[in-house]
Amino acid sequence: MSIYSVISGSGKYIPDIVVKNEDFLNRSFINEKGDPIPKSNEEIIRKFQEITDIKERRYLKPEFNTSDMGFFAADEAIKSANIDPETLDYIIVAHNFGDILFNNQKSDMVPSLASRVKHLLKIKNPDCVAYDLPFGCPGWVQGVIQADYYIKSGDAKKVLVIGAENLSRIADPHDIDSMIYSDGAGAIVVEAIESEKPIGLICHKTRSDTFSEAHFLKMDISYHPQFEDNTLFMKMNGRKLYEYALNTVPNLVADTIKKAGIGIEEVKKVLIHQANAKMDEAIIQRVFKIFGIEKMDSASIMPMTISKLGNNSVATVPILYDMIIKGEMPEHTIHSGDYLVFASVGAGMNVNAFVYKVP
CATH class of the missing domain: 3.40.47.10 (Thiolase/Chalcone synthase)
Structure with a gap:
């Protein structure tokens, strides 16, 4: 045991x-x-x-x-x-x-x-x-x-x-x-x-890229030159972030799945951080491609909440999981024995993922 x-x-x-x-x-x-x-x-x-x-x-x-x-x-x-x-x-x-x-x-x-x-x-x-x-x-x-x-x-x-x-x-x-x-x-x-058999969190992988990527997300003053004070707001280089995510997340997710000893066909859900729907779609399609699948309908494997909830950062993935478990996304269900992938990317720049087998 x-x-x-x-x-x-x-x-x-x-x-x-x-x-x-x-x-x-x-x-x-x-x-x-x-x-x-x-x-x-x-x-x-x-x-x-x-x-x-x-x-x-x-x-x-x-x-x-x-x-x-x-x-x-x-x-x-x-x-x-x-x-x-x-x-x-x-x-x-x-x-x-x-x-x-x-x-x-x-x-x-x-x-x-x-x-x-x-x-x-x-x-x-x-x-x-x-x-x-x-x-x-x-x-x-x-x-x-x-x-x-x-x-x-x-x-x-x-x-x-x-x-x-x-x-x-x-x-x-x-x-x-x-x-x-x-x-x-x-x-x-x-x-x-x-x-006796592996369940729960099976394996994980994390990477941090700071040499030239550390400040893609940073704090800075308002864009408005006449803003009332020097309050710091979150700023991001959207183009650089998009490129970084597409260049790192698919490989890390694929490596984590391989580390678990399973194939992409065994993954029932990918619960991913959501800041841009087009970016997430491009990420999942690149994951499929790594496993030799040129194009696949992602709607059933990658639940999305961004259209109604926007980007709430660290809260996105656990909210998504809870909504599915509580039956609040009827088109998505999680069953015993299912393999799930949890993944995220963001400031740092940091990327991580883990494979989870539902008991």
């Missing part, structure tokens, strides 16, 4: 405020040179939706923060797993910007969001170690990988892994990319299970 890391419960928090593309019609869009974009907002939004497939996104209510979302998702995951929260060995919270007040756009990371979530969960156990993991959009996937290390080493039996992000409050209102970002949180409980 060997010890494996198995997901025993999941939860999510999707904010209530729905922001549609037409809500940006009166926005003043400025380019990186500080000049107004010489297109109508109707044309800008039409092209944006055509490329990203984003039609609407969710924003957090002013009275809540990132750690609140993390708590809401964690509480649901703990109840789903039917465990006593005092028995958790670790709480890992993946995020990138900490708590950001609605009227004060500065990152607040002291105490850590994990400490805040543990406090909100009312956990007294001092042996439950809570810490944060800022790792770009791949942070939650990396948190699960770390949880697997703790469990396989015998250091832990139960780990809570949360991905929570509030991107709406760090988006430059004059940047077209602000339409991509959204808010949300997802969480899972990972437990140690004895099994």
Whole structure:
């Protein structure tokens, strides 16, 4: 018998405020040179939706923060797993910007969001170690990988892994990319299970490219030259990011599948971070091609939420998993024995993936 890391419960928090593309019609869009974009907002939004497939996104209510979302998702995951929260060995919270007040756009990371979530969960156990993991959009996937290390080493039996992000409050209102970002949180409980056959997290792979790629995503002031202050917003080089993702993600995902000793035909679902629908489609088609499949309909294997939820960074993949498990995406189901691939790419630049066999 060997010890494996198995997901025993999941939860999510999707904010209530729905922001549609037409809500940006009166926005003043400025380019990186500080000049107004010489297109109508109707044309800008039409092209944006055509490329990203984003039609609407969710924003957090002013009275809540990132750690609140993390708590809401964690509480649901703990109840789903039917465990006593005092028995958790670790709480890992993946995020990138900490708590950001609605009227004060500065990152607040002291105490850590994990400490805040543990406090909100009312956990007294001092042996439950809570810490944060800022790792770009791949942070939650990396948190699960770390949880697997703790469990396989015998250091832990139960780990809570949360991905929570509030991107709406760090988006430059004059940047077209602000339409991509959204808010949300997802969480899972990972437990140690004895099994004669491999189950749960089978294998994983991570890479970090920083030599010339480190600053494809960075913080900088508003594009608008007359913006009221020097508030820092998230900025990205979209073209470079797109090229990087297509050049790295397919190979890493394929290598992880091969490492698991299975073929692409055995993978039932690929749960991937979503920032651009066209990019994700290009990624999955390149994965198929690596395995000798020239073209395949990806709709059944790669569930998408981006059109309604936008890009909520570290929360995307756990929210996606929870929605499928809870029957909220009827066209997608997960069954015992299925192989799933979880994958993400983002700031750093970082890419990661793991193969998971459903018990």
